[in-house]
Amino acid sequence: xxxxxxxxxxxxxxxxxxxxxxxxxxxxxxxxxxxxxxxxxxxxxxxxxxxxxxxxxxxxxxxxxxxxxxxxxxxxxxxxxxxxxxxxxxxxxxxxxxxxxxxxxxxxxxxxxxxxxxxxxxxxxxxxxxxxxxxxxxxxxxxxxxxxxxxxxxxxxxxxxxxxxxxxxxxxxxxxxxxxxxxxxxxxxxxxxxxxxxxxxxxxxxxxxxxxxxxxxxxxxxxxxxxxxxxxxxxxxxxxxxxxxxxxxxxxxxxxxxxxx
Numbered sequence: 001x002x003x004x005x006x007x008x009x010x011x012x013x014x015x016x017x018x019x020x021x022x023x024x025x026x027x028x029x030x031x032x033x034x035x036x037x038x039x040x041x042x043x044x045x046x047x048x049x050x051x052x053x054x055x056x057x058x059x060x061x062x063x064x065x066x067x068x069x070x071x072x073x074x075x076x077x078x079x080x081x082x083x084x085x086x087x088x089x090x091x092x093x094x095x096x097x098x099x100x101x102x103x104x105x106x107x108x109x110x111x112x113x114x115x116x117x118x119x120x121x122x123x124x125x126x127x128x129x130x131x132x133x134x135x136x137x138x139x140x141x142x143x144x145x146x147x148x149x150x151x152x153x154x155x156x157x158x159x160x161x162x163x164x165x166x167x168x169x170x171x172x173x174x175x176x177x178x179x180x181x182x183x184x185x186x187x188x189x190x191x192x193x194x195x196x197x198x199x200x201x202x203x204x205x206x207x208x209x210x211x212x213x214x215x216x217x218x219x220x221x222x223x224x225x226x227x228x229x230x231x232x233x234x235x236x237x238x239x240x241x242x243x244x245x246x247x248x249x250x251x252x253x254x255x256x257x258x259x260x261x
Contacts, residue, residue, distance in 0.1 A: 008039045008040040008041070008161050008162060008192055008193045008194030008195075009039050009073055009074035009075075009084060009161045009162055009194055010036070010037060010038055010039045010072075010073075010074065010075065010194070011035075011037040011060060011071075011072070011073050011162060011194060011196065012035065012036045012037065012071070012072045013033050013034060013035050013056075013059075013060075013069065013070070013071045013072075014034055014069055014070050015032045015033075015034060015068065015069040015070075016030060016032070016033040016034070016056070016059065016066045016068075016069035016070070016071055017030050017031050017032055017033070017066060017067050017068045017069055017219070018030040018052065018055055018059065018064065018066050018067050019067045027218075028218065028219040029052045029055050029218055029219060029220065030052040030055055030056060030059075030066075030218075030219055030220045030221075031219030031220065031221055032069070032221060033052075033056060033069070033220065033221055033222055034222065035213060035222055035225075037194060037196065037211075038194075038210075039194055040192050040193070040194055041194060041195075041210045041211065042185075042188055042194075042195045042197070042208055042209050042210050042232065043195070043196050043197070043209055043210065043211050043212070043213060044196075044197045044198075044199055044204075044205035044206075044208060044209040044211075044212050044213065045057075045196065045197070045198050045199075045213045045215060046198075046199055046200065046201075046202060046205045046212060046213070046214055046215065046251065046255070047214055047215030047216065047217070047220065047223075047255065048215075048217050048255070049200075050217070050218050051215045051216060051217050051218055051220040052215065052218055052219070052220030053166075053198040053215060053220070054166050054198060055220075056198075056220070057087065057164045057166050057196065057198055058087075059071055059078070060073065060078060060085065060162075060164060060196065061081065061085055061087045061164055062078050062079065062080040062081040062082055062085065063081065063087075073085055073161075073162055074161070083158065083160070084160055084161045084162060085160055085161070085162045085164065086155045086156075086158055086160030086162070086163050086164065087155075087164045087166065088151055088152060088155045088163070088164070088165050088166065088168045089151075089166050089168070090166055090167045090168060090170050090171055091171070092139075092147040092148050092150060092151035093151070094139040094147055094150055094151065095139075096138060096139050096140060097138070098138070098139075099135065099136050099137060099138060100126065100131060100134050100135050100136070100137050100138075100142070100150050101119075101122050101123070101126065101135040101136070103139070103150050103154060104122045104125060104126070104150060104153045104154045104157055105118060105119070105122050105157070106154060107154060107157065107158050108157060108158070111158075118157070121157055122135075122153070122157060123135065125153040125156055125157055126153065128153075128156075128187065129149040129150075129152060129153050129183060129187075130149065130183070131146060131149055131150070131153075134146065143176075144171065144172050144176065145169075145172055145176040145179070145180055148168060148169060148172065148180060149180070149183075151168070152168070152184070152187075156187070156191075160193070161193060161194060162193065162194045162195075162196070163188075163193050163194070163195045163196070164195075164196050165184075165195065165196070165197045165198065166198045167198055167199055167200070168180075168197075169181065170199070170200070170201075177204075178236070181204060181207065181208060182233075182236070184208070185207075185208055185232060185233040185234065186233050188232070188233075189232050189233045197209070202248055202251050202252055202255075203239065203248060205251065206228055206244060206247050206248050206251060207234060207236075207238070207239060207244075208232075209228050210227070210228055210232070211225055211226060211227055211228065212226045212228060212247075212251050213225060213226075214226070214251055214254040214255050223254050223255070224250075224254040226247060226250050226251055226254065228247055229243075230243075230244070
């Protein structure tokens with residue numbers, strides 16, 4: 001990761017739809033999704049299981065193609081995977097035979113030769129995410145939270161302008177998840193990346209984000225754009241304020257309206 005990381009890029013979608021076919025039968029996962037995410041902002045997408053949240057991330061990452069509509073990153077149409085966009089999944093998917101440092105350096109190896117600068121960047125990331133002293137450890141020697149720190153570092157070392165996070169801490173216990181959310185918020189604020197997070201946790205979405213986008217059940221559409229006016233990064237004490245809890249209620253109400261009709 002360079003000392004002067006580039007600013008994030010805007011991400012937008014116009015009438016984005018996705019239909020999956022099985023045995024000739026179509027399932028409409030996304031229907032006419034529209035959004036406009038500013039460069040450097042943190043946005044959370046939240047909604048019931050099966051509403052198309054992860055599908056939308058895969059479309060933005062260029063891993064799937066929309067059935068109709070257009071997605072743009074940095075003003076350019078998404079036509080496939082792009083190095084300016086990085087995706088982190090719920091499972092850390094670390095290679096058990098590789099150490100912390102070598103797992104972080106894996107995407108650099110795939111792209112070409114690992115330089116001394118890349119190794120220094122990996123060491124800087126290890127320090128940044130609080131894994132000093134564990135660089136030579138293997139995944140089986142790490143806790144779940146530590147493994148997710150490695151996965152986050154592996155994403156950051158490719159220095160993407162846009163970070164797509166698909167419930168990266170969803171499988172962790174509440175205390176570890178809260179601690180990693182604080183670390184994530186601090187890292188994102190330092191780097192100026194554009195971040196799109198998929199989550200089922202309303203409080204997490206409001207705490208981390210500039211905007212929260214509740215989604216309807218399939219076919220998924222964005223039901224509302226809810227502004228979170230607090231400056232980032234935020235202290236956990238903000239969660240005890242009346243304004244914070246009102247925003248949580250607004251998100252829940254948007255979801256309830258769509259779920260109950």
